Structures are given as C-alpha cells and as structure tokens.
Amino acid sequence: xxxxxxxxxxxxxxxxxxxxxxxxxxxxxxxxxxxxxxxxxxxxxxxxxxxxxxxxxxxxxxxxxxxxxxxxxxxxxxxxxxxxxxxxxxxxxxxxxxxxxxxxxxxxxxxxxxxxxxxxxxxxxxxxxxxxxxxxxxxxxxxxxxxxxxxxxxxxxxxxxxxxxxxxxxxxxxxxxxxxxxxxxxxxxxxxxxxxxxxxxxxxxxxxxxxxxxxxxxxxxxxxxxxxxxxxxxxxxxxxxxxxxxxxxxxxxxxxxxxxxxxxxxxxxxxxxxxxxxxxxxxxxxxxxxxxxxxxxxxxxxxxxxxxxxxxxxxxxxxxxxxxxxxxxxxxxxxxxxxxxxxxxxxxxxxxxxxxxxxxxxx
Amino acid sequence: xxxxxxxxxxxxxxxxxxxxxxxxxxxxxxxxxxxxxxxxxxxxxxxxxxxxxxxxxxxxxxxxxxxxxxxxxxxxxxxxxxxxxxxxxxxxxxxxxxxxxxxxxxxxxxxxxxxxxxxxxxxxxxxxxxxxxxxxxxxxxxxxxxxxxxxxxxxxxxxxxxxxxxxxxxxxxxxxxxxxxxxxxxxxxxxxxxxxxxxxxxxxxxxxxxxxxxxxxxxxxxxxxxxxxxxxxxxxxxxxxxxxxxxxxxxxxxxxxxxxxxxxxxxxxxxxxxxxxxxxxxxxxxxxxxxxxxxxx
Numbered sequence: 001x002x003x004x005x006x007x008x009x010x011x012x013x014x015x016x017x018x019x020x021x022x023x024x025x026x027x028x029x030x031x032x033x034x035x036x037x038x039x040x041x042x043x044x045x046x047x048x049x050x051x052x053x054x055x056x057x058x059x060x061x062x063x064x065x066x067x068x069x070x071x072x073x074x075x076x077x078x079x080x081x082x083x084x085x086x087x088x089x090x091x092x093x094x095x096x097x098x099x100x101x102x103x104x105x106x107x108x109x110x111x112x113x114x115x116x117x118x119x120x121x122x123x124x125x126x127x128x129x130x131x132x133x134x135x136x137x138x139x140x141x142x143x144x145x146x147x148x149x150x151x152x153x154x155x156x157x158x159x160x161x162x163x164x165x166x167x168x169x170x171x172x173x174x175x176x177x178x179x180x181x182x183x184x185x186x187x188x189x190x191x192x193x194x195x196x197x198x199x200x201x202x203x204x205x206x207x208x209x210x211x212x213x214x215x216x217x218x219x220x221x222x223x224x225x226x227x228x229x230x231x232x233x234x235x236x237x238x239x240x241x242x243x244x245x246x247x248x249x250x251x252x253x254x255x256x257x258x259x260x261x262x263x264x265x266x267x268x269x270x271x272x273x274x275x276x277x278x279x280x281x282x283x284x285x286x287x288x289x290x291x292x293x294x295x296x297x298x299x300x301x302x303x304x305x306x307x308x309x310x311x312x313x314x315x316x317x318x319x320x321x322x323x324x325x326x327x328x329x330x331x332x333x334x335x336x337x338x339x340x341x342x343x344x345x346x347x348x349x350x351x352x353x354x355x356x357x358x359x360x361x362x363x
Numbered sequence: 364x365x366x367x368x369x370x371x372x373x374x375x376x377x378x379x380x381x382x383x384x385x386x387x388x389x390x391x392x393x394x395x396x397x398x399x400x401x402x403x404x405x406x407x408x409x410x411x412x413x414x415x416x417x418x419x420x421x422x423x424x425x426x427x428x429x430x431x432x433x434x435x436x437x438x439x440x441x442x443x444x445x446x447x448x449x450x451x452x453x454x455x456x457x458x459x460x461x462x463x464x465x466x467x468x469x470x471x472x473x474x475x476x477x478x479x480x481x482x483x484x485x486x487x488x489x490x491x492x493x494x495x496x497x498x499x500x501x502x503x504x505x506x507x508x509x510x511x512x513x514x515x516x517x518x519x520x521x522x523x524x525x526x527x528x529x530x531x532x533x534x535x536x537x538x539x540x541x542x543x544x545x546x547x548x549x550x551x552x553x554x555x556x557x558x559x560x561x562x563x564x565x566x567x568x569x570x571x572x573x574x575x576x577x578x579x580x581x582x583x584x585x586x587x588x589x590x591x592x593x594x595x596x597x598x599x600x601x602x603x604x605x606x607x608x609x610x611x612x613x614x615x616x617x618x619x620x621x622x623x624x625x626x627x628x629x630x631x632x633x634x635x636x637x638x639x640x641x642x643x644x645x646x647x648x649x650x651x652x653x654x655x656x657x658x659x660x
Contacts (some may be wrong), residue, residue, distance in 0.1 A: 059553055080559035092550040096572040096658035105568075106558035157558070 001070050001164040001197050003033040003056060008065035010051050010221075025051040027221035029065065033199065033214070038191045040208035040229075041201045043218035044244070049201045052218070053167050056199060058082045069164055080109075082165075085158030085196075089170040091150045093142040099153050100138040103128055106161045128160040131190060148179045155190065166191070168200035172207055184211050205245050209233065217241050234349070239359035242283045242352055248312070248328070252321040255282035255353070262353065265319050269297040270346050272353065275363045281321075281354040288350025289313070289327035291336055295343035299325055304337055315342055396632035409629075416633035425605045426634060429615040432596075435521060436528060436611065437589040444529040445581055448536035453566070455537070456544045466541065473534035480531065481598025488512035488523050513600065520600065520609055528595050532588065536581050543577035544570070575657045583649050590642050593617065612638045 008029035011022045025048040033039050041049040054060045056067065058079030066075045074082050085106075093102050103125040107116055116124070129135045132152040142150055151171065158166055171187060172180045188211040191198045202208050208215050209229040217224040217232065217240075225237045236242035242250050253264045257275045261268040264282055289297075291313070299315035302324065311334055313327040327344065329337075353363035396402055397416055399409035420426050455465055472480065487497045490511040499509040510516065512523045547570060555565045571578070593613035596604055604610035605618065612634060619631035 057557055059556065079556050084557060086554070086557045088550050088554055090548075090550060092548070092554040094551060094554075094569060094572075096575075105555075105560075109559040109561065109564065157554075161558075 002035040002068075003165060003197060003199070004066075004068040005029045005031045006066045006068070008052075008055060008067060009063050010048070010055060010060065011063045024221050026055065026062075029221075029223060031216065031223060031226060033197060035070075036195045036197055037213040038188060038198045038211060039200070040212035040215045041199060041218060042203070042205060042208040042215050042244070043224075044203060046220075047218040048221035049203075049218050050169060051221075053086075053169055053199060053201050056165065057084050057086050057167055083161075083163050084165045084167055085161070085163030086167040087151070087154045087158050087169065087171055089173060091142075091154040091174075093150055093153055093157070095142050098139050098141055099129075099134065099145070100125060102142065102153055103138075103156045103160050106157060110161070124160055125156075128156040131159060131193065132156045132186070147175050148183060151175065151183060152186075155187075159190070159194065159196070162194075163196065166194075166196045166198040168198065170202060171200055172202065172204070180207070187211060206247060209245065217244060219244075236283075236352060237361055239281060239283065239354040239361075242354070242361075246285060248286050248326045250283045250285050250352075251325045251327075253282045253284070253317065253319045254321070254356075255280050255319065257353070262351070264297065265317070267296050267298065270348060270351055272351075272363050275353060279356050280362060281356050281359070283352040283354060284346060285350040286312070286326045286328040288347045289329060289344040290347065291327075291329050291333045292343060292345045293336070295345045297344045297346060298341055299344070301337065301340060301342040304334070306331065306334065311337075313337060313342060393632045393635055396629055397636045399629055402629040416629045417637070420630055420633045420637065423630075425610060425618075426612075426615050428605070428608055429610040429612050432521070432524075432609060433590060433592065433611045436525060436592055437586060439525045440528045440532065441582065441585040441589050443525075444532050445536060445578070445585060447529065448533050448540055448581075449578075451533070452537050452540035452544055453570075455541050466537075469537050470534045472531055473538070477531070477594050477598050480527070481595075484523065484527055484599055485513065490515070514607070517608055520607065523599060524596060524609065527599055528589065528592060531595060532585065536585070539577055539581060540574065543574040547573045572658045576659055579649075579653045579657045583646060586645050586649065587642055590638060590645070 008026055009024065010026040011024050014021055014023040027048070029052065041052055043049050051060065055062055058074070058077065062075065066073055068074065069082070094105065097105065104121050107121045107124060110116060126135065126138075129138060132155050134149060134152045134156060137145060137149060137153070142153065145153065151174075155168075155171075158168075168187070172183055175183055184207055187198075187200070200212075212229055214226060215229050215232055216226045219240050225232050225241045232241065233245050236245065239252070243252070255262055255264045255269075256279050257263070257272060257277050258268075259277065260271060260273055260275070262270045262272050262275075262280070262282060299317045301313065301315050303314040305312040305314060309331060310328050311331050313329060315325045315327065316323070317325050351363075352361060354361055398412050398414070400411050400413050400415045402409040451469060455462055455469075458465075489496050490499065490509065490513070495503070495509040496512065498512060503509055510519045512519045514520075551569050551573070552565065555569055560568070591613050592611050596609050596611055596614060600607045600609045602622075604614050610618070616631045616634045616638070619627045619634060
C-alpha cells in the first residue's frame, strides 16, 4: 500500500511566552511512499517526524492537506478504521495482560463479518509471535520481559491484524547498543518477510541509513531531501542534510571560488567547474582526504587515532567551522603521517560546496 | 548492625507508643470488657467471665435493628457511591471546559460540616405542618403521595440515609478516581485506538484494570467507613435513633455507653467486637477477591 501526502500541514497552537502563536510542526509535506518499502523519517528532535507519523496513524488531524493510502483518501477516516499498526516508543503494552492477550487484543476488536473465532485468533497470534520469535514467551506479563522482548511483542501486536501500514515511533531508542543492532536487522527482516509498507521515525542517522529503503530527511517540518540512503549521502541537497548524515560528520570550511578553483585559506585545493566566483561553505567528507606529501590542502596535525583497518587523522585548520578536522584514511599511510603538518589531496566526489547564506548546494 | 537495629526501633518509638496507648491497649481492654459479665466502671468489678454479653447483645432487638440498618446501608451505598463516582470521574476526565468548576463543585461536600449538610437535608426531606419539603414537591409532581422522609415509613428514612451517605462519601472518591484516571498513560489509549478498540471495551479492558488498585482501595475503605456510620444518622434523625429504627452498630455502641439507656460498657464492648469481626471478615473477603481483579503494575 503506497502512502501519498498532498500538501500535508499541521499547525499547533503554542503559548510560549504568554503570546499565542502557531508552531508549524509539519509544513506542506508533499511526498509519495512507494508500496512495500521501509521508509525512515529522519531528523533532529522537534523536526516534525513524530507528528508526521501520528498524522499517518490518524491520532492527530492535519490542519491542511490530504493523506491517501493507495487510492483511498483517509484524511477524514478515524484512526481505528485506517487499518494501521503502530509500535509506540515506550511500546505501550498493556501491563495487566499476558503477551498472548496483548497480541490478540486488536483481533478481539474486529466486528461483524471480520469477527474471528477463538481458534483463528490464537492461530494468527501465534503466527505473529513466530514472526518476531517470541512463541515461548506467550504466557508472560510484559513486566517479566526485557526491553528487546517487549519491543518484539509490540511489533507482533501491531502486525497481528496484517495492517495496511506499519508505523514505528523511535523503535530502537529504548534499547541498548547491542540489541539495537540486532533489532534493526530484525525490523528489516520482518518488513521484507511481510512486505508491509513500513514507516519508522528516528533521530539516529546511522539507524535510518542502515535499514531504510528510502530515507526522508526533515528539518523544522520541511522535507529536506528524500531518496535511497546512499544517494542522499552522496548527493546532499543542502548543508543541513550533508551535516546530518554521516559519522564522523562532514568537515565544513569557509572557502572561496575564484576562476574555477576552490580556495580554502590561501590554497587552491580543488578545481571546481561551473561555480560562480564568490564565498562558499565547503563540505568535505572524512573519507574524502588522500594523504599526499605535496598535497594542496594543508592542516596542522594534532593527533592520529588508529582503528585497525582505518586511521583517523585529527587535524586543525583555521578556516574550519569545527575545532577539529577529521579525515579517515587507509592505515597504509600511517608511517607517512607525522610531524607538525599533514597535507592532503581531495576526492572530488566527496567535496560539496554550499551557498553560505541559504545552505543550498552549489557543487 | 546491632546499633542500626536499635536506631530503627528508636525512630519507630513515638509511633509505636502512640499506637500502643491509643489503639492497642484500648482494643485489648474492649476485648476483655466484652467477656466480663456485669462490669461496673465505677467500682471496676465484675461478676465473672463468660459469653453472656454477646448473648444479650445478639438478642437485643435494638442491636438487631442496628445490624440490619448497617448492612442495608453498606450494601447499597458502597457499590452505588463507587459506581456513581466512577461515572462522574470519567465524565470529568473527558470534558475540558468547566472541568475545574465541576471538580470544585463535586468536592464541596467533603469540606462541608456534616451537621450543616444534615440541616440542608432536613429542609429537603422533612415534612412539617407548613411544608411537605422540597423532595415531596417532586414526588407529588409525578403523581405520588407526599411521604415524611424523616419521621415516616422505614423505607423512606432508609432512602434518605443512603442518599445522604452516598452524597457525603462521593467527593473523596471522585477526587481519588480523577487523579487515578489522569495517571493512566495516554499511550495505552492511543495504542487501543490504533487497534480499533471501542470506547466501552477500552474502558473495561484498559481503564478499569489500570485504576483497579485505586478502585480496590476505595471499596475497602468504603466498606469500613460505611460499617462505622453513625454521625450521618444523627445529623438526619437526631440522637434518639433507636426510637426511629434508624440506629447503626456504632450508634448502638454509643448508646450503650452514654445514651439514655447507657452505662453498660460490657454490652457496648461486645457490640464493638462483633462489629470488628464483621469488618475483618468483609475486608478479608475483599482482599481475596481482589487478588483476581486488581492489577498492580
């Protein structure tokens, strides 16, 4: 089931500072989520990603715009009739019911022709439970489960009635680091196995990049960029997206374009064609540096962090926005990097130029 | 370790002393009195030890009347007041405008003096040569015959007593229930909504279990409170409750001690112990039943 947003806008009344003013949580959201994909809504806190999820779910109503599931306009359909499954951030498992009762709960709500017999319910519950591999926990109470197990129960409960759309709100934020890795693979597996269009919200770019078919990067209620994780990473549309994706984050510098060359400080570091002369913000991915004795880009070396396969060169540059510049290079170069200074050549496809005022991509 | 233990007891001492002097000693004393036949509080002497006091009390028509009244009162007011409070609390939780106003209004009886409320009820229900009372206006409006609720038939008096009791105990219950309802995590309701749960099912399967500890607390204290009813009956019917067939067990105990027919601490003690046994039994039943229905998170 594809999900289509048409000019979706949600405004909240806010009373901060005594004066009534509106907060636009989601601003003119226009997008189509293809059928059967796993989509990550990504952005910093307060960017409107959870609001978007609640709009899809129907827990809140949009101020303007329409939402379609496939061809159906569901904008005015109440939440309980939309046929979505949702996994809440704190799981919201009913503490007084066993795992089995929790999973069966949505099925017991079905009425009329959809009504199921007890045996059918049990069978469906068992199938959902086996999908998330918790068949052996059916008679426990949620309080007797670990965080990861609770998460699975919540997913089983959301999946049991085969929703048209599965929504996950910060599904991994309450799990510890090891479990997080495991669970994100699990979510990806379950999504592939069921083929249900799945939307999840996260502020962790690594999480979103690793499992999403498509990521939607948001900031202040506005979509910044959408696309396959790798495409968005390789071709960020603006400075925000470039900065938000990638660990360690992109290095940014004050630069200037003169006669088709990018100058950072006094050095011409890269030939850039088709960019008008003027001041720019240059972003260089950490993997975009090639150490070279006679390289054009020279930094003051402060530290080398050895990580085995790679090494991270921590350096300083007067034009850099951050106190340190981080370059990830092959450990083959380890012996060559010492002394006061380190010089690099730059990989052209890892360098992006942005307009200093708007942050729009220039190169 | 030993020092710590000593310290612990030291901290507990004030409370323990207070409890021992004002609760435990009197309790034991009452228990002893109830078995001493013909105890005289002036000479502090008795004829002997036995079950005569209990036999007397259990054969006293006034006690049986008080027992019956108390049971009717408990069985009607505890479920009804809890149920109505629950309905009102749910109502209060689901409205936004004027919620504070209504909350205040519903809480007012709690801070109003019992006797003042009794006076108001007299105006509402008492039939005098000059007026039939406000309640009778409604009765006659619907074609009924005016009833004297204060001095009239038994059922009318019992109705007023129950009505009054329910009205008086509700504010506290509403207060506790509204805060219990407010403390239920909204996420559960959202989850239920997404899963297409109807309002009634959400209430019975989610809200009720979530607030069940509070409900249980209210029911237990409600039972105990209703069994100990006395001042309400006095406020409505005056002090000569036996004559009006409106006495309660605690009223009987009081009458046996200080009333016109008073001066019998042994009978009073026996009646008090019987009440204690009843309350204990009911509370134990409540505790047993609750194990199945109360969910502690």
